[in-house]
Amino acid sequence: QVQLQESGPGLVKPSETLSLTCTVSGGSVSSGSYYWSWIRQSPGKALEWIGYMYYTGSSNYNPSLKSRVTISVDRSENGFSLKLTSVTTADTAVYYCARADSSSWPLVGYFDYWGQGTLVTVSS
Amino acid sequence: QSALTQPASVSGSPGQSITISCTGTSSDVGGYNCVSWYQQHPGKAPKLMIYDVNLWPSGVSNRFSGSKSGSTASLTISGLQAEDEADYYCSSYTSSGTQVFGTGTKVTVL
DSSP: OOEEEEESOSEEOTTSOEEEEEEEESSOTTOTTOEEEEEEEOTTSOEEEEEEEOTTSOEEEOTTTTTTEEEEEEGGGTEEEEEEOSOOGGGOEEEEEEEEEOSSTTSOOEEEEEOOOEEEEEOO | OOOBBOOSEEEEOTTOOEEEEEEOOTTTTTTOSOEEEEEEOTTSOOEEEEBTTTBOOTTOOTTEEEEEETTEEEEEEOSOOGGGOEEEEEEEEOTTSOEEEBOOEEEEEO
16 A cells, blocks of 8 residues: 655745655655656645656646746655745645556546645744 | 636535536646546545546545546536535646646535
8 A cells, every 4th residue: 555644844934945755655656657746735725736756857847836846756765855945925735745647648647645744834 | 727617615415416517628628538536524635536537446436426528527426425525626637747626616415
């Protein structure tokens, strides 16, 4: 059974960089079959896709966040990370990591495994 | 990219059927069969309920079914139960190689 677990600071100051890690168990981030993703949800709001990456390092990001986001793989920890720069209070949200799979490779079809989510608050 | 459009709320009585719509464009929902649906209970992570428009992941009840016509996808819940009360989100692959979620629908069991 694949499990994902987010970790990182719960409080970040405005203008600083938000950094989160997702540790994967029961599967390998180096598997060629999946994309590894970050998704967030501001309080009381809808889900927002942040981006995903393939184990080779290729990635794709939400155009509205692209200039501030980097997702990278950490093979030694069997995980992947999210960095979001120049954060504001609008970036306060629960951040989820998820595995993305597909029946129509290389089109990304769906998110089948999710972490429990971690709340990150941006405040001075 | 714009979020897919869903009704803010849908309600029904136990045993009834309800349908949630998810409207996009030819660049997302209308262009690909990569539409999925997620159920989210308060304080919990989303759970995959339908993928590739109308397929069930292992363990998901067949009371949930999906369909698509043009740029609008739909999720139908049959035999509505109290445990189905939750928020539901659709998602689609886009022509830019990205993903877009819907605005979300709150389902209330009366």
